[in-house]
Amino acid sequence: MTNALSRALETRDWLLADGATGTNLFNMGLQSGDAPEFWNENEPEKIRTLYRNAVEAGSDLFLTNSFGANASRLKLHDAGHRAYELSKIAAELGREVADAAGREVIVAGSVGPTGEIMGAAGSLGHADAVAMFEETAKGLMDGGADVLWVETISAPEEYKAAAEAFNNIGAPWCGTMSFDTAGRTMMGMTAPAMVEMVEGLPTPPIAFGANCGVGASDLMRTVLGFTATGTKRPLIAKGNAGIPKYVDGHIHYDGTPELMAEYACLARDSGVSIIGGCCGTLPEHLKAMREALETRPRGAAPSLEDISEKLGGFSSDSDGTGEPTKTRERRGRRRS
């Protein structure tokens, strides 16, 4: 194990990851619709500040500003050919900030979804997806990322394509999916099904888990879905700071720093090793999470009741596993 993340996981009980990228950049003046990745080049000091704010709030690991730095997403901004270079700059700026931190801080190269649909109903084939992920991955590793980090994925096909791309360049990686639809991902994957997929990969990740989705309580329910399988692989939890609300013409996430501190401890008590936030998670949330993780004693793994009591109710009745509540009487399928 030569990568910084595996080393840190060997010696540390938990690692604090970072918070939101988008929410923080918008607070710095990013205009809606602009690709945040252009700031790597045009506003590098703001990107350094984004990273530095996470480090100063206590993050042991932060993600680079490269979520949309793939050919398919950048194409929509007429920059489809710039995935490698924008990813590379994102990682270079990250390396700079991490090396100046005065403690071990891990630079995780963020790889977001292509935004295309894969599988039987989709338009993006496996080979094209692998090529796209590989381009972004190369840029991030050449820029000095310690580890690659694919996130907010909803289709198993896309997760597998990313895994293959990372393996092609021999890079260590992690990967999270977003469970936002009745306990499953948008494409219908449950938490236990993700564990099965991850463990079945020819080159499994260092750690896996969930990010984004619907609020911190739903994310914790997904975590319990992971741990119930008995998986020994390190887990990642990056939940949103509550739910977005529209207040006086702008968007505000209703999760307080106190709530995120509760969430961080619940995640740790459930057995998660890498804990962070996603949308709406600001440095003040991270500070509260760090303090809680350092000062509050480890407790027993929480139940669903504990979670809803401390973090609020869930967005759907079930976690998407088990029999559907209603089944259609079929006349028989003609194709399996």
Add this chain to the structure above:
Amino acid sequence: MSDEEDDIILSELDDEELVQQMFDDLYDGLKEEIEEAVNILLERGWQPYDILTKALVGGMTIVGHDFRDGILFVPEVLLAANAMKGGMHILKPLLAETGAPKQGKMVIGTVKGDIHDIGKNLVSMMMEGAGFEVVDLGINNPVENYLEAIAKEEADILGMSALLTTTMPYMKVVIDTMIAQGIRDDYIVLVGGAPLNEEFGKAIGADAYCRDAAVAVETAKEYISRKHNQMAAG
């Protein structure tokens, strides 16, 4: 799956059984079977409008409900919509020829600054599946695009989608412009997108927030029938 089930011959089913089979085939996203069944019903003298409403829309309603209830997910819905499209492709010219009644027309697009389109595409497909005519403006639409299209297309419904919390407020810009031009009440305005909620829809002056594509269809139907009632009354 027994072999017996592989042997269903569509043309041997009576009308009622065939429509039931079409529900199943839509559910399973079997495009060729849907096309075949549509052609069989046409040969049997069915009106194109009846095939649309009783077979295709009926089947897509089941798909929509199971999507809403978290039983089906996006991949299955996309396949079902694709099968539906196959049937619609045959019916469309015939519907125009026969002067079939229209459900209504929707102009839809993702708002300025937002380049996400999976949700919007799903709504488009489900709306078409429900028999609506849909004009899709694509992504990143400034207010002018919407206003021009709803006027030109004589649309009943304006649908706006946003996936980013930062682009959501732009929906209000569009609605405010409609109010300023005195045309707001000429249209049904529906909004949707992952970060939105009902509260937001109300706050910006939309008629309704639609949680997902299935709800969008139900809401559109409800508002269209209300509009027709109003016209009948007034």
